[in-house]
Amino acid sequence: MDDGDYPITSLVLAAAAGDEHAWHEIVDRYTPLLASVTSRFRLTAGETQDVAQTVWLRLVEHLGDLREPRALPMWIITTGKRESMRYLSLRRRNVPYDPLDPSWLEAAVDDAEPAADLLRAERHEALLAGLAELPSRQRELLLLLVEDPPLSYAEISRRTGIRIGSIGPTRRRALARLRQTFAISDLLTGPAGMPAEPDGAACLDGAAARDSDQARER
């Protein structure tokens, strides 16, 4: 796949080559996405920290073989989910299995997210991955616009240097750009753009998944 002018490509290449500032920029852009993915699993604060740390540590080593930087958000989503599930299954493993113990049933139910929650989570992932792709100025403006409690345009103007009268048009352009990001247009075009099974991570985790399938069949 040709990444074209995917804005994250140069950051990934630079971070893989040793540029720590580029890595920090990647972290700043993609932390909300990772936070969103891990928050779905009702892990403890400590477990969430461990999951995130594992994902970041592993990503540092895999930057070099991320041949398609466009696969980065999907890599983060896939690895974040997989590591979170590991924690859930380890937690269960440490409790002897008792078919009469209702906590097993609860744990099993937790695995089956209601369809509505799943769709909402996917929308959030797409939006946060899209946000990560935007130029800094547009990203910062949108983040200020969604602050809770809301900021006045005067305050936003003070923080960004954008004139009050320009905030409306700038917001419109930023949202238009958000719709056009790879992350969101991939979601909107559906299976053709981004298969439901995260193929985007294929160059990294696909091989591992295939191996584990084979191992299971042995």
Place this chain on the structure above:
Amino acid sequence: MGVSQHRWDDDQHLLDDLADAVREAAPLVGSLAEQGKGAYAWRTVDQDLLLASLSFDSSLERAQQRRSDSGDGRVLVFTAAPLSLELEVMTDRVVGQIIPPGPGEIRVETAGGATFLVEADDAGFFELPDKPRGPVRLRCDTPSGRLVTDWVRL
């Protein structure tokens, strides 16, 4: 997906959904970003070192399969052809083997900065003195090559 498509045609709806997503993630962002930045210090710059990806983890098998072998150790396999490393994680101990079987030195690194060394015997078997907490990785030095595993929690 069609729902999102039409809903997101509208600026205010798109911004509302974005606000929802950002706010849900917000409480975790500070601490996770800090960890992310710290992770770079662990970047491996050794070009001769093979990166062994976690290629199998019995804890991610389907629940039913897992229950049938409940009580056995959790098995992890890290592969970096031609070498691989197999681990069995039990309640309070961790044993492993270098494949193909042969002697070597294993260095366990924790994300907290602690490291310790264990020797693998002539058949490649080794045992960790303790089950580490939090993310760890294993560096393996053998006469036929060197590898470092993916970070993982045992």
